[in-house]
Amino acid sequence: MPRLDDHPWSGPCAKGAKHRSHLRASARGLEAKVGEMITSSVSGPSPLVAHSARDADPAHGPGSAAVGGHGSSGHITSWHHHLVQRSLVLFSVGVVLALVLNLLQVQRNVTLFPEEVIATIFSSAWWVPPCCGTAAAVVGLLYPCIDSRLGEPHKFKREWASVMRCVAVFVGINHASAKLDFANNVQLSLTLAALSLGLWWTFDRSRSGLGLGITIAFLATVITQLLVYNGVYQYTSPDFLYIRSWLPCIFFSGGVTVGNIGRQLAMGVPEKPHSD
């Protein structure tokens, strides 16, 4: 039987939910925070610039409408449009992931009554899903932006199937962290770290991806530490200062996953590689 030892978001809102809301902090909270500092580090217009550079890339040639027309006049507006579109997609992805992963962490002494279920879904603080969504949007936009900044467009496995695989693996990592029984926390953390690195290696393999992922994981962990320290919420059995030690791994793989989605979105309609 998996341990139900974590009471992560037992913040002010979750007080009422007694034992049934055993949920652990998962990827969401972190991404949320990551978002904030990312916004601070990246100036607003930079994504736009990045996109202009990308769209000007002639290789896209007779691109579909999604890539953006080549008409010089309509460019700016369409970028804005696509930017907004992508942000929205990423935001919803973040929110959904947050809710689902949250639920994954909720342990199973959930009774079958619908009210209860609804209560569990929203048992964490209300601000968590939006924060995750925002963070996902920022990270997802940041990845392609950094790619183009560095001038090394990400070419590795650019297809939706791969992205789906990546998301599945990410969910699997969360699943494992929630449900597996480990002998000790070190083992759990090491396993998850290996899995996260494997995720990066399998689906990303770019230096920028690794760097960004590590940065995100670090910053998000720090932010979470601060939040916990200030008592916004707490973990039931912290083993890494105030939080769980596997949290950075989750943050890292979450960052890589969202970055993957963001890059794929930035590509627009998938272009079929031609076998010349």
Added chain:
Amino acid sequence: MTLTERLREKISQAFYNHGLFCASYPIPIILFTGLCILACCYPLLKLPLPGTGPVEFTTPVKDYSPPPVASDHKPEEPNEQPEWYVGAPVAYIQQIFVKSSVSPWHKNLLAVDVFRSPLSRAFQLVEEIRNHVLRDSSGTRSLEEVCLQVTDLLPGLRKLRNLLPEHGCLLLSPGNFWQNDREHFHADPDIIGTIHQHEPKTLQTSATLKDLLFGVPGKYSGVSLYTRKRLVSYTITLVFQHYDARFLGSLRARLMLLHPSPNCSLRAESLVHVHFKEEIGIAELIPLVTTYIILFAYIYFSTRKIDMVKSKWGLALAAVVTVLSSLLMSVGLCTLFGLTPTLNGGEIFPYLVVVIGLENVLVLTKSVVSTPVDLEVKLRIAQGLSNESWSIMKNMATELGIILIGYFTLVPAIQEFCLFAVVGLVSDFFLQMLFFTTVLSIDIRRMELADLNKRLPPEACLPPAKPAGRPARFERQLAVRPSTPHTITLQPSSFRNLRLPKRLRVVYFLARTRLAQRLIMAGTVVWIGILVYTDPAGLRTYLTAQVTEQSPLGEGALASMPVPSGVLPASHPDPAFSIFPPGASKLPENQTLPGELPEPGAPAEGIHDSPAPEVTWGTEDEELWRKLSFRHWPTLFSYYNITLAKRYISLLPVIPVTLRLNPREALEGRHPQDGRSAWPPPRPGQGGLWEAGPKGPGTAQAHRDITLYKVAALGLASGIVLVLLLLCLYRVLCPRNYGQPGSGPGRRRRGELPCDDYGYAPPETEIVPLVLRGHLMDIECLASDGMLLVSCCLAGHVCVWDAQTGDCLTRIPHLGQRQDSGVGSVLEAQESWERLSDGGKGGPEEPGDSPPLRHRPRGPPPTSLFGDQPDLTCLIDTNFSAQPQLLEPAQPEPRYRAGCRRAQASPGYDFSHLVQRLYQEEGMAPVHTPALRPPSPGPTLPQAPEDEGGFPPEKGSPSLAWAPSADGSIWSLELQGSLIVVGRSSGRLEVGRGDVCAGGLWALLARRCSQPLGLQVWDAIEGTLRCSSEEVSSGITALVFLDKRIVAARLNGSLDFFSLETHTALSPLQFRGAPGRGSSPTSPMYSSSDAVACHLTHTVPCAHQKPITALKAAAGRLVTGSQDHTLRVYRLEDSCCLFTLQGHSGAITTVYIDQTMVLASGGQDGAICLWDVLTGSRVSHMFAHRGDVTSLTCTTSCVISSGLDDLISIWDRSTGIRLYSIQQDLGCGASLGVISDNLLVTGGQGCVSFWDLNYGDLLQTVYLGKNSEAQPARQILVLDNAAIVCNFGSELSLVYVPSVLEKLD
């Protein structure tokens, strides 16, 4: 050679052999693989099915003690105890099973008496149980001490608060319905109502309150007015916290003593432990569902990439089957070797699929598909396999390595997962190699077969002398072509008709899938099911009665029954039925014998007029709880917030209690209201004689027959209503005239044309084409600028039409028809000049008005003229007249031509006045105009007021025509503003032209190839020749007239850039206004104010090595395509060559460029290339057609191409994937036009068809006149105002398509 390389070679070789093997024996291999899969999956049969059903374990009651807790459980004990059987159960459940009947049954008893008094005994029993106290040496022990004490109900269950016990022992009995208060019970007039008060209205699988309190399934309780057994059973359920054998024993003994069950065969020696799996709630399901959604998205996105195969669906299915069966095999194999899966299969399954992945399958497919298609299938498979062998092996090794690392995490769950994954990977590899490869080979073979069966391309339209290399090329594309997602093939001519309206398509879809029938069938089944279930007519009971009546046991019982006093109830045709429970005949171990019928103490009440129901106990009673919903106990406990998930409860053997009540007791227990009519006695025919017995069933049967009839009538009626409804729907949806041939006589055999699979004939089109007649011979060239339309026929006539009204504005006849001309003298002069010039060429030239002429060798090649050139440095042309003009390459005099030659070498300005009388008068004056100097037409062209340029279109008839210098037929036309640029063929370049014409005359036309020697600019309205340019001897193969530039591409591969200058800078719009002015245009006068000058600004001498075949300009770029397989991009302003694009393996036949810098080209190799004009890189490359690509156009999202194979293919512009193809009529291959971004028009035999580009749907077909049947629409031109022009032989049809456009909007 390093080790790696050697290894690589080995692997590649092995894969190659394997591929050959697979493709050679596909069927045996697939069978073998299937057997393997089955064999590996066989162990799965032993696995318990996943589910949440409870698991049981039975232990004997004797010496029972709760199992020890997990910690002191000895693993070495090889017992059969399940893993969950550790620790004490959540609760022990003791059911006291009460069976009660009123006996003997008295005729005065009412139906309600069957259960009223038996139920009332429940209170007494509960009392006894509650008060039971065990007294022994260790002291006294009461129920309160051992039972399970419950607290509050869950907050959501307040309505049950009075019915379920709270704060005390969990003891359930039917008495709870009345709060365990006997007074309540006696005061209750409607017992059944009370009991059913809490039944849920909807269907529900979990336990209802009635089940909970009765403890037996509803139909066994016997609490019903219509029961035939008159036997009431219920249980009193006691829940104990601790197992106290002595207390239980004493309770059992006491109850048995109080209520003895004489013929009880229950052994009561085993204890059943029921373990409940964890419950999957919604909260658990959401993540699970999410992972499955992700899994399906992954599979979707993966299989979507399978392309270029015969059946995408089939291969996708094969891929999925590969992965799934490899998973099954892995589980099966693991089970075979002793590993019992502990993980929740449903949970890890998506992750396993994702880990194993579909990548290899896709890679294999792609690799095989990209092998050369002209190879044999076997070789293709083998080659494809060996190409990817190394990467497949590498990936496999990597994945295995990663998974093996995972194995060393030493976490059991992960280890198990990794084990599954490893075995799954290996079996997946096995399946890929054997199963998928074979399926792929079959698919590819099918593809080739399908291709062979396909109708050959119309060779007729190909030139007889095909280059030798071409057949091979066709072979090559043979296999690629059928890879299209779908090809819209419209076999014979007017097969295409209306795109079916949406409603029709819906109807047809329904018809095809037989959806309606199936729905009706399913509905009927459901309906019948509901009928049977709800049993409105009492059919079920009737049938049961019938069956029992006919059963031998029943007969025997009946026969052995002594006929009593003759007062058997008539409505009770089967006395035996009530005596023996239905189970009796099935259960031989039932020890109750029929002979024991007369129970003790039965005749106490005197007249017992019917055999009383006998209370019997069988083994089935012992296990009656099994018939309860499996959620019965979890539901009960969940009410008190106790979860049974992953825990177990122990069920103690039931204590049987038999209650026999005599009728007096039953009568005493009656409620005052029971006797009233609300409770009809169960025997309506009471008092009837036994003799009525035979009649009784008969009447009953008749009665039920009537109900049967009623049901049947009802069904019939509803069926009829349904049919009528459908009929109405059909009427509403479909117009009446379906299937009727078009009524108009002119619609020829429309009816007999198989219009579509559904026999649908097109209705009349509401589009009436405007037929423009005037040409004597077939029309060759068409050009339009939206307002005007210029056409030219083989005879060399040029007609100018008003594109709006269809009026003929001007006719410019060929030389031979100069009588048409209003200015005969001018023509005469012109003609004479032309003759002169012809003569000068050293061979009088016939007016090139017939195609054969072109092929006639004429004169020496121009090169011979090089030597004798006069001093002219340039050839000048130009300066005329007010209005737009037509720059026509006329056959110049030799010396001019010579000058031109020279001019070509060094760009200069050539002014050559080729116009009419003026030209004649002024002689060669322009020739001496200095180069680079714009013509000053002022002195030379005095008159010609601009007003005269207008020709009133209202006149409708050509009043003026000007005979162009006719030394060849007109091969190309361009119109802009009202300037017509005409390219003429020349007599001198026959040989070269022959090459160009290789594709046949019409193909050539489609490519707008022409070989004029010079340019002529005409005023479209006046029909006056404005200026012309005599050019070098090399023919002009293509023309572009853009803004004020004219670019001519020549047969020798050179390009000439001209610029037109008008001194008044007239805009084309002004010219357009000219027709309204109504002045006579007949006099060839020129005003100095609007003279048009044509300068040769640049010449690119060697743009291509071979003749230029295609020329297009847009967005400041000029693109040329040549027979030397290359394209070049020039800047229009300075004719600077920007790129040379290489990529075609055949001559370029067509080029498309538009304002958005999209460049597409098609060649004789049947390929289409998309280029990026900015960088000169090739964006995509598609093998499009067998044979030449004859025309090409783009919309924002697609590329539309047509080829000599009479296919029109629509491609996705960004991905280069063929969306679909349209089979064209013979000879109409190149006739297509794009009206808007989603409307395509194609030509056919006497018709044009409109297609929805996005879906490939035929929107409409317009037939253009009766006599156009045999004429294919050779060319289609789309005008700006939603009109299209197409030429049918010598006629033009002008079709306005607003209706189609509206539909699209």
